[in-house]
Amino acid sequence: MQTAPKLQIETARVEDDRTGLSIETLKRAFLDNLFYIQGKFPRLATQHDYYMALAYTVRDRLLQRWISTAATYTEQSSRTVAYLSAEFLMGPQLGNNLINLGIYDRVQQAIEELGLNLDTLLDQEEEPGLGNGGLGRLAACYLDSMATLEIPSLGYGIRYEFGIFKQGLQNGWQVEFTDKWLRLGNPWEIPRPDWAVQVKLGGYTEAYLDANGHYRVRWIPRQVVKGVPYDTPILGYQINTCNTLRLWSAQAPESFDFEAFNSGDYLGAVQEKISSENLSKVLYPNDNVSQGKQLRLAQQIFFVSCSLQDMIRILLRQKLPLSEFSQKFTVQLNDTHPAIAVAELMRLLVDEHGIAWDQAWDITRNSFAYTNHTLMPEALERWPVEMFGQMLPRHLEIVYEINHHFLDEVRAKFPDDGDRIRRMSLIDESGERFVRMANLACVGSYAINGVAALHTELLQKDVLHDFYQLYPEKFNNKTNGVTPRRFMVLSNPRLTHLLNDTIGDSWVQHLDHLQKLETSVEDASFRQRWWEIKQANKHDLATYIQAHNGITVDPESLFDIQVKRIHEYKRQHLMVLHIITLYNRLKANPNLDITPRTFLFGGKAAPGYMMAKLIIKLITSVADVVNNDPAVGDRLKVVFLKNFNVKLAQHIYPAADLSEQVSMAGKEASGTGNMKFAMNGALTIGTLDGANIEIREEVGPENFFLFGLTAAEVKALKASSYNPWNYYQSNPELKEVIDRLKAGDFSGGNPDLFRPLIDSLLSWDNYLLFADYQSYIEAQEKVSQAYRDRDRWVRMSILNTARMGKFSSDRSIAEYAADIWQTPSVKIELTDNARLSR
Ligand code: AZC
Structure with missing residues (x-):
């Protein structure tokens, strides 16, 4: 033998x-x-x-x-952060x-x-564009910082076959193309088919008595989908820690194919396969808006259930009891997209693992923490009870049960307050009935945070006021941050070299060390180098613009940039009003001595958001007129950079002189682009919104161009029946801008093209562009003056970078770890033994 x-x-x-x-x-x-x-x-x-x-x-x-x-x-058995997010906008x-x-x-x-x-x-x-904007990119920055700070973490999300659409321009309008990012293979992922799990959908539930005579519920699903994990390594900065991003891909389970096969229903089996795979087919392309589509709910339960089952597998493999789930894991919910996790963990513990309800609820409530990312009412997720119950019959029962206990708790603290009960209930019963996901997240989490000081304050005062009154101890602020590795070291090597030469390289891990630059402000040769670097970066971007837009821009002109998703609340069109104002001045006075500017825009509009698409058309139309008017010459140029994504962003931030952060106060939860610009030495023109407020505090009001109403003033003005028409009538420059648009001066004489936009401004102006117009124009004049004094500008620019230490995502993550997660860092020794030991 x-x-x-x-x-x-x-x-x-x-x-x-x-x-x-x-x-x-x-x-x-x-x-x-x-x-x-x-x-x-x-x-x-x-x-x-x-x-x-x-x-x-x-x-x-x-x-x-x-x-x-x-x-x-x-x-x-390290305590681990599970970061659940429907989006990870990783970039290359x-x-x-x-x-x-x-x-x-x-x-x-x-x-x-x-x-x-x-x-x-x-x-x-091909960059993995598995996110829409701020929320998805924040998740990616946080993975980088968790690894760099040696915090054990697992990112959990969806391996969308098609990420955010590619944006093209046709005749100045946005057109969308599917993003086939996996076409040529993805070398960064490793599939783990042996850790696949199953997710149930649809069907019905039935009660039964188990062997011990206990009342139990079983769920007989209509469909079962298999989730296969694909792992991407997330390496920290110059450290051995390499965490994991685990994305789930949906497949049909083989057994189901076979069943249909045996009954001779071959095409039915294939259909089942197709409908299963649809779950991870495409990212919903909405930013800050919930579309309420059934497939989206299916995506949410799919990745959430896969992830929680995976955590339980890890727990059991480490021979830990389920009662220790919340010691082993802290699960961060990135907005409400994964909030169904509260009901799903209850289901797994109670139905699948036989844990008693009260103990399961203790575990659940100690496991989750919820980050809210928006104050936009249209982003609040609510699912029609009918749809929810059809797809998730067992979860609906669990939500009712949680609600029952929860409302008792509310009644005990606030007796005889029916209105409060109606507002706080997990079920909205004011008309058609809905499941309210933010309420579920608040009830099921031990911590709730906003993403900038003002945002957290407004959550407490407004959107989540009732929950704040009930659970004040759960609320805390975690101002966003961004990773300096990608957004400085990688994107801006010239600046990185200068910084390293001047203050050493410790700033990459300790961004507050940039403070050391303050003394260099007085050094003329340092200022000269600073200026030259910005010029070189602008030169590179000008080359890109020439190649992609066929427009020649002057790198000496002021690069005035707004890049972010296109949204009325973000007010890209306010910047357009300024451009037209300058244009009108030049037309009236051709010899006017103005500071030459290059206006750059970039950003995608949700495919179904007509007004946002019209704003893109407005920008490109104004560009056509301004760029080709000999009276303007090279003094003004307007460029729309198509398909703004992480890769392009990395070319843009280092080349910016002026960062436009002009949302209506009280609407932008934080913003993160504002941070990326300022770190790279751009000055900000902005409202007192989101993290702008904190940026201004850090860099000093003298190094920030402030304009516009405050959040409180916005609220007051809206309450006093705002009338945009009055602003139009009383401001001759504003009137001329609108009149020219109305007359079709930027639409080839067609007065109808921009009518929906103009009508909405003149009759409602929901985002108060007219109210902020004059203040914006005046702030822009200060910008132009400041730019003419190169020395002064460079000093301000240096101080912006020097004072951005707070906005590293390392600071944010250190705060999450200390205040919410209680996750100690874990040192990793590099050994070869890992390959050999069992
Ligand atoms: C965004 C906010 O709009 C933005 O202000 C913030 O910086 C970012 O999250 C990260 O916190 N929100 C979203 O992208 N989407 C939703 C649903 O909130």
Whole structure:
């Protein structure tokens, strides 16, 4: 009899082709991957093949850290943050991983020695655009910071086959194309089919008595969908910690196919497969708006159930009892999109694991924390009870049960207050009945936070006032932050070098060290270098604009930029009113001495949001007129950069002089673009909204261009029956702007094109553009004056960067960890043993 061959595992060397960081090793590994993974040799390889070979080379270097991290967390049963988010707007991975691994320069050299260009390879990457805007990008910044601060974390979300649509422009209108980001493969993910789980949908419930005579409920679903996890490593900055982003992909479970097969219903089986896979097919392209679609609810329960089952699997594998769920995990709900988790965890504990209701509720309430990201009423998620019950019959029962106990609690604290009960109930019964997801999140969470000081204050005063009165101890503020690794080091290498030369490189991990720059403000040669760097960055962006828009812009002009989702509350059209005002002045007085400006816009409109699409058409139409009017010359240029995404953003922030943060006060929960601009030395023109307030506090009011009504003034003005018509009548410059638009001066003589926009401004002006117009124009005049004094401008710019320390996502995450999560950091030692030990 033959004995099984003994497995020979050679003790791995630390410095081998998959871990080594020397230039020679990197080159060898790169060529090896080109051959063995891409199956190409240099003469046949495309730039994309080279990108893939490099990505795999880098991924190998992450893996050693990733596995050591997972092994350590398992061994130590570390307390872990589960960050549940329907969106992760990650942006391209290669460059960021090179930075965080600390091998950017070395790889650049290796690639050059092979006769290739690193920028070209970086440009090949299709970015995973699995988010709409601020909320999704915040989740990505937070993953970076959690890894950098060595906090054990798992990001959980959906592996959408199609991310946010690609934006094209046709005749100045937005057109949408599907984002086939996975077409050429995704080298950063590793599928884990062995950890697949099943999610039930539809059907009905029935009660039964278990073997012990206990009343139990079972759910007989109409459909079962399989969730397969795909893992992406999230490396911290120059540290061994490598956490995981786990995204779920929906598939039909094999057993179901077979059943239909056996009954001869082949096409039915295929149909089932298609309808299952639909769950992770596409990201809903709305920002700050809830569409209330059934498929969206299905997506939410899908990824939430997969993630909670995965956490329970991890818990049990570590031989911990379910009663310790809330010690092992703290589950952060990124807005209400994952709020169904409150009911789903109850279901898993009570129905599937036989835990008594009261104990399950204790566990649940100690497990979740909820971040609210918006005050927009149209973003509040509510599901018709009918739809909810059809898809999630058991969850509806659980929600009713939670509500029953909860309303008793409210009654005990506030007797005889029927109105309060109606407002706080998990079920809205004012007309058609709805399940209120924000209420569910508040009831089921031990902490509730807003994302900037003003936002949290308004939540407490307004949107969540009743919950604040009931649970004041749950409320806290966590002002947003952004990662300086991606938005400074990676995007702005010129500035990074200057900063490193001047104050050392500790600022990358401790952004408040940028303060040390303050003394350099007095150094004329430093100011000169600062100016030159901004000019060089503007020059690069001008080259991009020339190539993509065919418009020549002057890098010496003031780059005045607004990039973000297109939304009426964000008021891109206020910037247009300013442009037309300047244009009118030039037409009236051709020799007027104005500060030359380049106005840049970028951002996507939700495909169904007509007014936002009309705003894009307005921008492109005004651009056509202004850019081609010889009377204007080079003094004003207007550019709409299409398909604003993370990759493009990284080119834009470093090149900005002026950052436009002009939302109506009380509407922008925080904003994060405002931070990315200011870190890169742009000055802000903005309202007292969201994090603008805190930015202004930090950089000093003298280094910030403030305008507009405060949130309180907005509220008061609206209460006193605001009439935009009066502003139009009494402000001649505003009147001229509107009259020209009405006359069709920017629409080829067609007075109808912009009529919906103008009518809405003249009759309601919901976002108070007219009320803020004069104040905005005056602030813009101060901007123009300041820019003419180069020395003064550069000083202000330096101070903006120097004082942005607070807005690192490291600060935000440290606060979450200390105040909400109670997650100690865990040091990761890099060992080879992770590959060998069991
Ligand atoms: C956004 C807010 O609009 C933005 O102000 C904030 O900076 C960002 O979240 C991150 O907190 N909200 C959303 O993108 N979407 C929703 C549903 O709130």
